[in-house]
Amino acid sequence: MDIAEVLTLADELIFAKTGKHLDYVQEAILRGTLQDTTYTQIAQEVYSSPSHVRNVGSQLWKILSKELKKDITKTNFRAVLEKGIVYNYQSTIVENITGENVTVNKNLNICREKVRSPKTPQNPQPTAKQPHIDLDDAPEISTFFDRTSQLTTLENWILASRTRLITILGLAGSGKSAIALQLIPQIQHQFDCIIWRSLRNSPPLSALQTDLIKFCRGGAPVPAPEEMATTGGLPLQYLRSYRCLIVLDDVQTIFSSQQLAGNYKQSYENYGTFFKQIAESCHNSCIVLLSWEKPREIAALEGGDKNCQTLQLNGLGESAREIFTEKGLAESEKWSELIDIYRGNPLWLNTVAAAIQDLFSGNISDFLSYDSLVLGDLEYLLHQHFQRLSDSEKQVMSWLANQNKPVEISKKPALLELSPSDFLKAVESLRRRSLIEKVHSCDRTLFAVQRAIAEYVKTHIL
Known part of the structure; x- marks a missing residue:
């Protein structure tokens, strides 16, 4: 049995018992155990504390011991596999903790062949699990323009650098939501949970955290308020036990108007503590903020620290010409001038292109002939x-x-x-x-x- 089979078996057993698939930390513990690595080494790999990894491991061995009817620990797990103990169970329908009936394949045959290292190219990696995804709050994006370099930057931050807090900053219409939605399919199989929430209605932090915890727990009851308070809100164990990608849109709505950028509304200051905690604490997850303005904590946190990064989303380049093609504008030689005037902002260009088509039959020269720049609906x-x-x-x-x-x-x-x-x-x-x-x-x-x-x-x- 190679590591792919071990992970598949463990995933089925854990799902039968808990109603949840192996999370990122559990999988790292199994891999590390088969490679004779310590909890401290595994903790470094998953950016967590040794004590947390040890606690997760203890629960994991208890579940596997009960399901396999064999006393299993980190110390003897590999030996149990190598002894060639054979268990033959039939496929069984069981009720997991969420009340769902699930079919678990318990036809298991552990052979005497030594477990191979995952580095051995003879065997494929296990099939990627489908993450639990909730994008109900995300806007519908019909067109996405070329943002290849920015997408590469975001992917590297999230997957390679393990950045914990990312801010995508830009004016309304610059494409913040679009790039985040384009990114998700590219990296979704690296996460257990992906959730998108808009702050457009300025929810109190406690309400947002309750919602996020409920999602992470698969709808199970959330901890008591006093437990939430002792951990500053969203308990970090959820961000450690599950690899979560959380996108918070419209972050500017929790900031005050008529004040300098990034100053929180009264009673919303705890969001700043929350963002700081996300960046500075050890966990496996990533929170992405989409905002018109930068939270004031971010500037101090991002100075050379890979745990906090900001992507300034500027306008499109020549790829914005697609907008004018779709709107049927004439005089393609003047398209670059329009892109420059409106700095490639996709929404601005769509708005202006629609006005040129409606008022000037698509003739850009007539539009530009006015003494002052025509703003039209851009004023709003x-x-x-x-x-x-x-x-x-x-x-x-x-x-x-x-x-x-x-x-x-x-x-x-x-x-x-x-x-x-x-x-x-x-x-x-x-x-x-x-x-x-x-x-x-x-x-x-x-x-x-x-x-x-x-x-x-x-x-x-x-």
Whole structure:
């Protein structure tokens, strides 16, 4: 019996007893035991503590002992297999803990052949298990544009670097949800549970965590509130026992308006503690935040630490031309100019392309002939961002929108009624909102505002 058969057998036995498949830690314990590795070594592999791995192992051996009617421990598990003990059970229908009837194949024949290392190429790896997935809260995405490099970055962070907390940051319509949905099928077999939740209605942290725990437990009752409180909310054992991918969308809704970016609404400050705990604690899971603005904890956590990363999602390049093809726009030689003006934002380009087709019969030259940039329905989209700004940010945006070229911020502009400290805080906050761009020129760092955003500012803020 090779390691693939051992894992398949163990998975069936665990499922018969608990109604759940082998989780990531249990599988690592079985693999490690067959390779004579210690709990400490296994813990390092799964980014967990030795004590947690030891506790999971103890429960695992108890279940296997009961099901195989043989006293099994980490010490003797391999020897039991190598002795060639034969168990012959018939396929049986059993009721698992969730109340479901499941068929478990108990025709088992353990041969005397020594268990092979999983590194031996003679035998295939076990068939990937289907994860438990809930994407009910995810938006429906009909079109996905080329984001190959960003998808590769996210996949490397999650699978290779084991990053625990990832923020995908960008303006409304930039494609944050689309890239997350595109990523899930590529990595789903590496997880036990995948869940997508939107924070659009600003749920209290306790409600969100109760929902997440219930999902991890397969609908079983959640722990008592006092148990939740002692662990800061979502007990880490769930993120350790199960390899979970949790996507939290619309994170900006838990932040206050008219304040600097990333400041939580009253009574929502515990989200910051939660995010910090996710990044700093040992576990096997990954939480992905989709937001217009960066939580204030993230900047401090991500400095060179692979456990916390941020992907700034900028606009599309030439792949955005698909939008104009679909909308039937003429003058393809001017498509690149439109992409540049609206910085490749997919939603913005769709909105503008629809207006050009409707008002100008698809003629881009007529659209661009106006003295000022036509925003149309983009005004509503941008208004959602600008109603969140503090007074100091509005002052800085007004100043930047009137500059003809990127500018330095080494000195505070004299015309702004802000202290140097407040000026720099406002610039940093606007960067965290993706409303201003950083431009590198030789050895200098300059800042600028996108043309469409500048037009909005001149119309609505000045």
